[in-house]
Amino acid sequence: MSDLRELYQEVIFDHNRKPRNFRKLDPADRLAEGFNPLCGDQITVYVKFDQGVISDVSFEGSGCAISTASASLMTEALKGKTEAEARALFENFHSAVTNHGCAKCEDLGKLEVLAGVAEYPSRVKCATLAWHTFTAALDQKDQPVTTE
């Protein structure tokens, strides 16, 4: 088993303690709610577009350190991306945290600190909840997404 510090890197503690973009966006162009029934994590992701580019993205909710840090890091990574770029980044991130390895690890930037999650199958959903909720917002799904 890998060292615990590979899962709980300092960046994760930092974003857990001081989540970035932790606020409501009102009005938002898109928003969605996500829920992880396994651990009770819940999150709302808000997205604003300006000329096809994500101009602002934020979240609210409560969860474990992995899910909070992942949401916080996601909001930082998404700003300035087009919808297509954002979806491609999620695909890359999803591979990294589900142990398929990332196609373009260098493109993950800070998100790579979450790659340690791949060693903990029960925690993968924590890392992906914010992202699933973000894509649900893009798809304008009315029903809250769940990780189950």
Add this chain to the structure above:
Amino acid sequence: MSQVNALQRPPHRFDAEKWRGDFPILRQQVNGRPLVYLDNAATSQKPQVVIDAESSYYSQTNSNIHRGVHRLSELATNQFEAARGKVRRFINAASDREIIFVRGTTEAINLVAQSYGAQNIKAGDEIVISTMEHHSNIVPWQLLCERTGAVLRVVPINDDGEFLFDEYRKLVNERTKFVAVVHVSNALGSINPVKKIIELAHRFGARVLVDGAQAVPHLAVDVQDLDCDFYAFSSHKIYGPTGIGVLYGKAALLNAMPPYQGGGDMIRQVTFEKSTYNELPYKFEAGTPNIAGVITLGAALDYVSAIGLDAIAAHEHELLEYATASAAEVPGMRLIGTARAKASILSFVLDGIHPHDTGTILDHQGVAIRTGHHCAMPLMARFKVPATARASFALYSTREDVDALFAGIAKVRQMFAK
């Protein structure tokens, strides 16, 4: 045992070390550390005698029951029915006919909700449960209410996680037709005053089911003394195999109830015009049952009886007190469930740390606990927490296990400290 040996009987702690040796799974290492298994409320580990009983059934006796005229079928039938007798003695039921084998507590409750419920619950009737029920003692009653138009009433609890008997007294009335209540809460450890609860329900003519999944492994249960109408528990929480459980019901009630499932073994005679049903308990045991599971459950009850539930309860209580005292020393640690009457469960939250993070970091140190909502989401809402971390004890748990838990918690707090 001679008189002298009895007097020199060592304290419980020594016994637990000895009992621990009966459980081969506990000898392994997890993540490079000796396994500290504190998830016993989810499922308990199995002693070698239980593992051997299952293996021996399949290597020597395996055969279908209640129908063959050959030797193996007779042997299997005898062992199966002997296990029914062991269960009957274990919970002091009046007759073997009152012991129905099912898949687990969940199926037992569903059987009663569907069979007894369909026959006896009508629109406007009231069904009473408590705030601390497991989802398996909530949802079957909600389904019954949806089907019949009955109303679900919920008895509140206090901040310690204690059943509020005075509130219950206010809720029960002549419309109350059924009360379903947990004996020992899986998320809090609270021991409910089920005897009093049953007595009051009976005064209004209501029937009572007790969910005993967490009680049977930790305290002696006497269904005749409780005077419960139904009692449900699972084998796998009392050192037996998964996939088998018990529904106890008073014979008069079971006799009057319609069958739960149709099939082989539950009939007396079948024609295309009409079928007549078998007598108790077979009326409720359609199809080939989990024969190995039943026989192995019998071995588990033999194991527990040889040690004695009083000795087990005393040992676990001492551990719980030790753990509770240790918890009081940890800054930011809050126990969820501080009832005066409590068994074997230490549910807690750490200030600013999500239980899932606690669980992962403890696992890294070989300490297995449960984190989450414990299939009791309304209870989590009552305590305004999304989840808790839960350590739960068994007869083989030791003070060293508790010390490892608290060393792990110190590590969690250290990692999360700024």
